[in-house]
Amino acid sequence: MPDTTTATDLYARVQQFHAEQMQALDSGEFDRYANTFTEDGEFRHSPGRPAAHTRAGIAKELKEFHRERFAGEPVQRRHWFNMLNVQEQPDGTIHATFYVLAILSRLGERVPEIAPSCLVRDVLVVENGRLLTRSRRVDHDHLPPS
């Protein structure tokens, strides 16, 4: 069991890490997003699509997904996280479980689409003093668990 200051430091670090990570994704910087994963990282972002593996694989999957889904459309996505539950594990990994809403703004439309609501489970590790995502699994609240 970590002491309070250690737990506090970790909590704020995960928040800052998530903020930088998702601002990269929402800016379309898919390589920068992929580099927040470990080299062998796993990312399962949508039910029905296979998990992407490795930084190169994650960046490739995201580029394809965005091309298919938002082809040519001027949109701004924002991923919001909430209710962050951080649990250090005996093996040194960090489990973070939190809520996510995906927000989509279209040019000229003041009211964004807010959907879907998700539960995300991250396994985080510290490598060379830097937090990284080893695996991320996204479950959608409106779909049966996969």
Added chain:
Amino acid sequence: MPDTTTATDLYARVQQFHAEQMQALDSGEFDRYANTFTEDGEFRHSPGRPAAHTRAGIAKELKEFHRERFAGEPVQRRHWFNMLNVQEQPDGTIHATFYVLAILSRLGERVPEIAPSCLVRDVLVVENGRLLTRSRRVDHDHLPPS
């Protein structure tokens, strides 16, 4: 006035406490939610319903409320907190005032209902090193103050 590190520790602890508390509620674990209150805790969650008292009373009230409102319907609720304002009081209690949105996903419907918007006031205490809610009062933004 606490020093900065004490205030920081408390801020992150309240965030972690709220995350665990609400993930329990949103998983339908009403007894686990009730156990995040003090034994004599008070929970006033909806205008027009009397406050629930004691852990047993809070768990009972939640079971009844969910049965009435979502009977048989496969829904996933998520409570989101934001703009957490934590103020230590001279008597040792902690006042937390924050915004809440209740999010409801229905099976097969990608766009969740997000309503209502609320203001919540918690009185928190530390018992045996553990944060607990002594009282929680929820006011709905679309209703006149009760």
Added chain:
Amino acid sequence: MPDTTTATDLYARVQQFHAEQMQALDSGEFDRYANTFTEDGEFRHSPGRPAAHTRAGIAKELKEFHRERFAGEPVQRRHWFNMLNVQEQPDGTIHATFYVLAILSRLGERVPEIAPSCLVRDVLVVENGRLLTRSRRVDHDHLPPS
């Protein structure tokens, strides 16, 4: 580069600061909101409106904006922040970049309007041990960058 505890303290302080600042704004306490800026503070809250300057100027701008937009209407606004990215700068200022949603509840309407989605860039400074906003710039996701 600050050590971890310093970075953690700052992160939680900015969250607490934003919570108090926006609870003041959403309560209609425009003078209290303006006092969270430096005396020479700048606030650019809507595209197409000129930036407001100085505490007196910011309070005046907000009073006019609210009178024009919500004249006589009983509404409750809530500003939600998310994905807070805090970066200390070599010059001692603090850059905070984060997402914002504006939520508007009307009396008797359970479902609030949630719009627009924004990106906000704050420059914060510490004066006499107190965090203050030196400048805040709001960009709306559905409008072309100004």
